[in-house]
Amino acid sequence: MKNDLGGANLPALRSHNAALVLDLLRGAGEAGISRLELAERTGLTPQAVSKITARLRAEGLAREAGRRASTGGKPRTVLRLVPSAAYAVGLHLDRDELTSVLVDLAGTPVVTRDAPLDLGAGAPAVLSAAAREVRELLAGAGLAPVPGEGAGAPGPGGGSGPAPDGPAAGAARDTDIAPARDTDPDGRAGGGPSVVLGVGVAMPGPLDHPAGAPGRITGHPEWDGFPVRDVLARELGRTVVLDKDTNAAALGLALRSPAADSFAYVHLGTGLGAGLVLDGRLLRGARTGAGELGHQTVQLDGPPCDCGGHGCLEVLCLAAVARGDLAEAARVLGTGAAGLVRLLDIDRVLLGGRAVLAAPDTFERGTRAVLAALGLPTEVAVTPYAVAEGAAQLVLAPVFGK
Numbered sequence: 001m002k003n004d005l006g007g008a009n010l011p012a013l014r015s016h017n018a019a020l021v022l023d024l025l026r027g028a029g030e031a032g033i034s035r036l037e038l039a040e041r042t043g044l045t046p047q048a049v050s051k052i053t054a055r056l057r058a059e060g061l062a063r064e065a066g067r068r069a070s071t072g073g074k075p076r077t078v079l080r081l082v083p084s085a086a087y088a089v090g091l092h093l094d095r096d097e098l099t100s101v102l103v104d105l106a107g108t109p110v111v112t113r114d115a116p117l118d119l120g121a122g123a124p125a126v127l128s129a130a131a132r133e134v135r136e137l138l139a140g141a142g143l144a145p146v147p148g149e150g151a152g153a154p155g156p157g158g159g160s161g162p163a164p165d166g167p168a169a170g171a172a173r174d175t176d177i178a179p180a181r182d183t184d185p186d187g188r189a190g191g192g193p194s195v196v197l198g199v200g201v202a203m204p205g206p207l208d209h210p211a212g213a214p215g216r217i218t219g220h221p222e223w224d225g226f227p228v229r230d231v232l233a234r235e236l237g238r239t240v241v242l243d244k245d246t247n248a249a250a251l252g253l254a255l256r257s258p259a260a261d262s263f264a265y266v267h268l269g270t271g272l273g274a275g276l277v278l279d280g281r282l283l284r285g286a287r288t289g290a291g292e293l294g295h296q297t298v299q300l301d302g303p304p305c306d307c308g309g310h311g312c313l314e315v316l317c318l319a320a321v322a323r324g325d326l327a328e329a330a331r332v333l334g335t336g337a338a339g340l341v342r343l344l345d346i347d348r349v350l351l352g353g354r355a356v357l358a359a360p361d362t363f364e365r366g367t368r369a370v371l372a373a374l375g376l377p378t379e380v381a382v383t384p385y386a387v388a389e390g391a392a393q394l395v396l397a398p399v400f401g402k
Helices: 011-031 035-042 046-058 123-140 228-236 245-255 313-322 326-344 354-358 360-373 387-400
Strands: 062-067 077-081 086-093 097-104 109-116 173-175 195-203 240-244 263-268 272-278 281-283 348-352 379-382
Touching: 011 035, 011 046, 011 062, 011 077, 011 387, 035 046, 035 077, 046 062, 046 077, 086 123, 086 245, 086 387, 097 123, 097 387, 109 123, 123 195, 123 228, 195 228, 195 245, 195 387, 228 240, 240 245, 240 387, 245 263, 245 272, 245 281, 245 387, 263 326, 263 354, 272 313, 272 326, 313 326, 326 348, 326 360, 348 354, 348 360, 354 360, 360 379
Parallel strands: 086 195, 195 240, 263 348, 348 379
Antiparallel strands: 062 077, 086 097, 097 109, 109 173, 263 272, 272 281
16 A cells, blocks of 8 residues: 555665655654554555664664553554754855855754855855855864865865865854754764765856756856856765755745645845745756746846846846835836746745845735736745755755655
8 A cells, every 4th residue: 555655665665765754753743653653654564664763763863752642552652853863054155145054854953154255256265165164064063074174175176275265255153053962862873973964055046956057147157057066065075965046945945835835935135036836846947947037027128137138027126125115126026926926827925035034024015916916816925934944955855755
């Protein structure tokens, strides 16, 4: 038997089945979930679930969380995820700021840092700063340093020695700091050091997701084709996943939504873009260029945009923000959102990004007003969800079969 979660009792799918079990453990939280419930919800046999959970316990990813009161039979032992068993790092490389976050296996932020960044300083300098930030983030959280740290470590340009200080980034600031521990306070199985699963990186698009390289970022064409993912992976000695900032945020938000949810995440910060989720799946497009909302032309004789076009949503919206006309910026943003609603037949739009969060009520009301005037019954809400957290989910999501 197999249910909608897709469990299957085949040895070749053991890792897939383990991901299903891990996802249910994560969803159960502190209350935990019994082996019988795991079997019922995955469609796996009790024997298969017992083998998977035994392996997860041996690897320190799960632990027993007590027993539930009997309802007539033997009390059920419940299991729960061990969040401190593993961590992931998320980086948001914005045009003028570097945000980094360390999240645990449950996706809960442990440490968040931000620092000034100049994306125009060039890929080698920016990636050196990013690698240095990852090392400092892990060291500050009490986790083992990444391989290759210190003198002699290969740099993004292929050289060696510590990453230089320069125009790429300034001193980082810590917020919401809660030091990570190498062992679970309750004593997790194995007792070994926590694992850092990898680093997720989010940056402005367009971006070639399979190649792990950005395209011609508006205002920064020098990044076009630079192998960001591979260079940073070599620098850190870790798995690195690269995606657009809007996609990363949309992925993180999708993981918090019902399985078949559809929505658009519209991000207004130093640029304007969208992340699209249809039927619970992130839409990247055939060439991973979906969601380039900011460069839709809405005024044929409008001002020139750095992308080469005229009257783009991005240039009009950012100009309104710059002159302090937030009502007009919200109207432009709502116009872009309306196009997405009509094209994709979605009924929810989430707004985020630095500019939106600086005046959330204005942008929410303005966007909703445009949609209502066009007869589009669409839910509009502002989300404070951080792109850097979504970047960390680029690493974590596959662990849970997402």
